[in-house]
Amino acid sequence: MIPNQTTPKSNMKKINDKLSPEQKLVLFEEGTERAGSSNLNNEKRKGSYYCVNCGIKLFDSNAKYESGSGWPSFYESLPEVFETKTDYLLGYPRTEYHCKNCGGHHGHIFEDGPAPTGKRYCNNGVCLIFKEKSE
Numbered sequence: 001m002i003p004n005q006t007t008p009k010s011n012m013k014k015i016n017d018k019l020s021p022e023q024k025l026v027l028f029e030e031g032t033e034r035a036g037s038s039n040l041n042n043e044k045r046k047g048s049y050y051c052v053n054c055g056i057k058l059f060d061s062n063a064k065y066e067s068g069s070g071w072p073s074f075y076e077s078l079p080e081v082f083e084t085k086t087d088y089l090l091g092y093p094r095t096e097y098h099c100k101n102c103g104g105h106h107g108h109i110f111e112d113g114p115a116p117t118g119k120r121y122c123n124n125g126v127c128l129i130f131k132e133k134s135e
């Protein structure tokens with residue numbers, strides 16, 4: 001009998017080898033893509049956004065809005081898909097968020113978003129895959 005092997009999910013970084021160097025930099029070294037560089041900024045179709053590293057669904061297109069920041073922005077994520085921590089990279093506290101499933105860093109949450117949540121998930125476009133809803 002082979003005993004069941006259980007692997008803890010949190011704190012485990014599974015790096016997908018198909019990622020580009022820029023994607024690895026943002027996801028695993030807390031990098032940030034250049035503002036305005038993501039073609040997802042202009043994505044307005046109905047659909048869902050997935051973690052580019054592990055493939056879990058993170059955002060619905062209904063929560064996406066134009067923040068003018070230069071990064072894809074959402075006022076809410078799907079429930080329980082991120083864990084957050086505070087960073088001081090710029091000298092003041094910011095809330096950064098990571099994919100709960102793979103640990104990949106996606107962006108920061110700000111408190112200047114629209115109703116109903118007042119939050120802005122400022123997400124690096126290179127960390128997301130968009131799939132249009134097929135209907």
Ligand SMILES: [Zn+2]
Binds near residue numbers: 053099100
């Ligand atoms: Zn992930």
